Amino acid sequence: MESCGTAVSCMAAAFLLLLLGLLSSMAQQNELQTGVAGGEVTLNCTGILPDSKLSQDTVVTWKYYDTLLCRIEKRNYWKTPAFIRGGFDIKAPYKQLWMQNLKLSDAGIYTCEYSSHKVRTSLHVFKLTISLDGHFLQNEVPELILMQNSSSPLPDLNIALFDSNNNRVTPELQNKSRQKYIVNLRKLEAMDSGTWVCQVHSDSPLIKQNISFAVKVLGFQNPVLERKYVTVDSTVILSWHLNSQKIRWRKGFTGQLNWKQQESANAHELLNFSVPAQGELLETKKSSIFLFEIPERKPESTIEVRLPKVHFNHSGQYQCQLEYQGRHAQSQIELVVMKVSANPVGPLSRGANMTLTCQVSRPLPPNAYLRWERVNGTKMDIKSSKQREVKLEVNISAAGLWSCHLIEDSERKISLHYHVATGKKDGTSKTTLAGKQDVSVSTVSGHEGTQNEQRLLSREELDD
Numbered sequence: 001m002e003s004c005g006t007a008v009s010c011m012a013a014a015f016l017l018l019l020l021g022l023l024s025s026m027a028q029q030n031e032l033q034t035g036v037a038g039g040e041v042t043l044n045c046t047g048i049l050p051d052s053k054l055s056q057d058t059v060v061t062w063k064y065y066d067t068l069l070c071r072i073e074k075r076n077y078w079k080t081p082a083f084i085r086g087g088f089d090i091k092a093p094y095k096q097l098w099m100q101n102l103k104l105s106d107a108g109i110y111t112c113e114y115s116s117h118k119v120r121t122s123l124h125v126f127k128l129t130i131s132l133d134g135h136f137l138q139n140e141v142p143e144l145i146l147m148q149n150s151s152s153p154l155p156d157l158n159i160a161l162f163d164s165n166n167n168r169v170t171p172e173l174q175n176k177s178r179q180k181y182i183v184n185l186r187k188l189e190a191m192d193s194g195t196w197v198c199q200v201h202s203d204s205p206l207i208k209q210n211i212s213f214a215v216k217v218l219g220f221q222n223p224v225l226e227r228k229y230v231t232v233d234s235t236v237i238l239s240w241h242l243n244s245q246k247i248r249w250r251k252g253f254t255g256q257l258n259w260k261q262q263e264s265a266n267a268h269e270l271l272n273f274s275v276p277a278q279g280e281l282l283e284t285k286k287s288s289i290f291l292f293e294i295p296e297r298k299p300e301s302t303i304e305v306r307l308p309k310v311h312f313n314h315s316g317q318y319q320c321q322l323e324y325q326g327r328h329a330q331s332q333i334e335l336v337v338m339k340v341s342a343n344p345v346g347p348l349s350r351g352a353n354m355t356l357t358c359q360v361s362r363p364l365p366p367n368a369y370l371r372w373e374r375v376n377g378t379k380m381d382i383k384s385s386k387q388r389e390v391k392l393e394v395n396i397s398a399a400g401l402w403s404c405h406l407i408e409d410s411e412r413k414i415s416l417h418y419h420v421a422t423g424k425k426d427g428t429s430k431t432t433l434a435g436k437q438d439v440s441v442s443t444v445s446g447h448e449g450t451q452n453e454q455r456l457l458s459r460e461e462l463d464d
Contacts, residue, residue, distance in 0.1 A: 030120045034209045035102045037127035043097040045112035046119045050093035060095045060114045062088075069097075099123075107149035124150040128198055128211045135251065137322060137329035138219030139187045144171070146181040146198065146211075154178035155202040161185065164194025164215065190219035193247040216247050218324060220331035227365075229406055229414040230310050232339045240320040240331055242301040244275060252277045253324040256286075257303060261316040270318075273303060290314060312337050315361030337361040340404050340416045347423030348399050356418055358404035359391045368408040375401040375417075396420065 035041035045060065060072040062083075069083040072095060087100045097110060107125040111118055131143040144161075148154055159181060161169040171183035198211040221241040230236045244253075256272040270292065273283045281301060283294055293306040303320050315337040321330040343355045358370050370392040374381035377400065385392040396402065399422045406414045 029118070030122070032122050032124065032205055032207075034124045034126065034207055035099070035106075036209070036211050037102050037104055037125060039102055040098065040100045041102060041123070042091065043099070043110050043112070043121045043123070044119070045095045045097075045114065047117060048095055048112075048114055052093065058114060060112065062090075062095075062097050063111045063113070065109055104147060104149040108151045122151050124148065124152075124205075124207065126200060126209060126211060128213060130213055130215070134214050134216060135249075135324075136188050136215065136217050137324055137327050138190050138217055139224075139329060140217075140327070141187055142185045142215065143174070144183050144185065144198065146183075146200070147179060149179070152205070155204060155207065157181065157207075158201040159183065160199040160201070162197045162199065163192055164196060165191075169196075188215070188217045190217050190221055190243045193217045193243065216249060218242075218244060218247070218249050218253065218322065219329050220320070220322075221246075222331045222333075224331055226331070226333045227336060228333055229336050229338065231414065231416060232310060232312050232337060234310050235306070235308050236310055236335070237295070237304060237306045238318055238333050238335070239298070240303040240333075241299065242275075242281075242303070242322075245301045250278055251324070252279070253322055255303070255320065255322045257305065258319050258321065259287075259289075259316055260319075261313065263317070265316075267319075270305060271303075275301075310335075310337055312339055312361055334362065336364070336406075338404070338406060338414055338416060340418050342418060342420070347421050348397075349423050351397070353395050353397050354420060355393055355395050356402055356404075356420075357391060357393050358416065360406065361390075363388050363390055364406070365408070368406065368413075371405045371407055373403055373405070374398060375403060 029046055031044070031046065033041060033043055045062075048054075048060065054074065056074050058074065062069045064082065067082055068080055069086070069088060070080065070090065071078045072090065077090070086106070089098045089100070090096070091098050095112065095114070097112070099106060102125055104125050104127050107123050110121045110123060112121075113119075125148070127147045127149075129145045132140075134142075136142060146157070146159060148157065156178065159171065161171050161183075163169050169185060171185055173181070173183050175182040193216050194214075195212050196215050198213065200207065200209045200211065202208075219242075221243050222239075228236060228238070240257075243249075252275060254272065254274045257270045258267040259270055260267045268289050269286045271283055271285050271287070271294065273281055275281050281303075283303070285294060290311070291308065293308060295304050295306050298304045305318075307314060315335050317332055317334055319330050319332045321328055338358070338360050340359075341357045343357070346354065348354050356372060358372060360370065364370075366387055369387065370385040370389065372381075372383045372392060372394040374396075377398070381396075381398070383392065383394045392404070394402075399420045402418045402420060404416045404418070405412050
């Protein structure tokens with residue numbers, strides 16, 4: 001090869017090579033496009049003029065690798081069988097290739113040719129599947145499978161997940177290959193229902209793809225474990241609020257409400273229910289082991305029972321259970337009943353003693369205890385129970401109004417008041433009032449509370 005004769009001729013040659021390279025890059029363009037299986041994507045024929053400005057003899061073709069998909073002339077539009085079967089279409093006026101219902105196998109090289117131009121697009125397809133078709137019960141763990149396909153070597157992906165409240169979720173990676181990633185999410189709660197996002201990222205090639213997917217979690221809007229404190233002879237309503245209407249659950253499910261006094265005891269079915277697909281809640285009362293009612297008026301998708309007069313032995317575990325496709329979810333309300341008594345009932349004679357007993361039907365949690373105190377009394381009139389103690393006795397010699405409080409996390413949950421009267425004898429057999437019990441009831445569950453005021457009178461004894 002001869003060297004350049006002058007500096008000017010060398011510069012001219014260099015400029016010519018640069019210009020040829022630029023023209024070559026303009027004639028053939030390489031692009032990267034990403035899509036999601038089941039979705040759609042539009043591939044551009046970059047640089048082409050709109051239909052109204054194309055010359056009469058302009059021919060546009062689309063190819064998948066070397067397979068001709070379609071040929072577009074000014075007045076003719078010819079499609080191959082591959083084009084017809086593939087769910088393709090052409091978008092005017094810029095001859096874009098519109099692909100619907102993408103599949104992993106659609107990944108590859110698509111080329112648009114017109115005049116002396118070639119636009120080469122590499123289509124990278126992702127497929128995201130979620131276990132159980134995205135329909136879960138609370139406390140179940142979804143499994144996600146992310147797959148990718150491309151004409152180029154598959155990149156190493158970084159995956160980030162965001163829940164329906166746009167909070168980032170750290171998945172547990174179960175299996176990883178360049179083609180398939182399997183991850184497990186955390187246990188789901190009813191509030192997790194909604195649209196989640198899987199964010200896929202790659203540095204080389206540069207990819208950032210957001211894939212949304214729906215999650216529906218059938219369950220209770222109640223806490224998993226709820227505790228209610230009530231007194232004997234009071235009225236209590238136990239409610240479980242389902243979220244089936246809220247999340248528009250379109251599939252049928254069944255359930256039942258069971259009761260047992262202790263963890264180790266046999267369970268008794270109080271009622272069962274069913275919700276047909278797109279139907280209303282149907283309930284059937286099953287048990288008559290004790291008196292309870294099913295209120296007629298209540299919010300939609302609510303399981304509710306009413307105990308009109310609570311007995312001490314009505315305490316225990318009330319468990320509402322859902323069943324869907326052989327899987328189960330449950331929410332439990334623990335009912336704790338309190339009562340007070342005195343021995344002797346009274347009246348309290350001068351110099352005599354009386355034992356007041358405050359008792360709950362079940363062991364209390366570690367952060368709860370019982371406490372006796374005399375209203376307007378001194379610190380000497382206060383006595384507290386020990387941890388997990390279900391009965392608290394106090395020996396008294398002072399009359400007045402005595403109160404037993406159930407305290408949880410430094411908050412009074414319920415109180416019972418017992419009025420201790422005095423008795424006097426003056427030789428003329430004066431009649432006295434004895435042993436009157438005054439009860440104030442406050443039932444509290446979680447952050448919600450209702451108060452029922454009730455007054456109970458013990459027998460009146462006349463002293464001859």
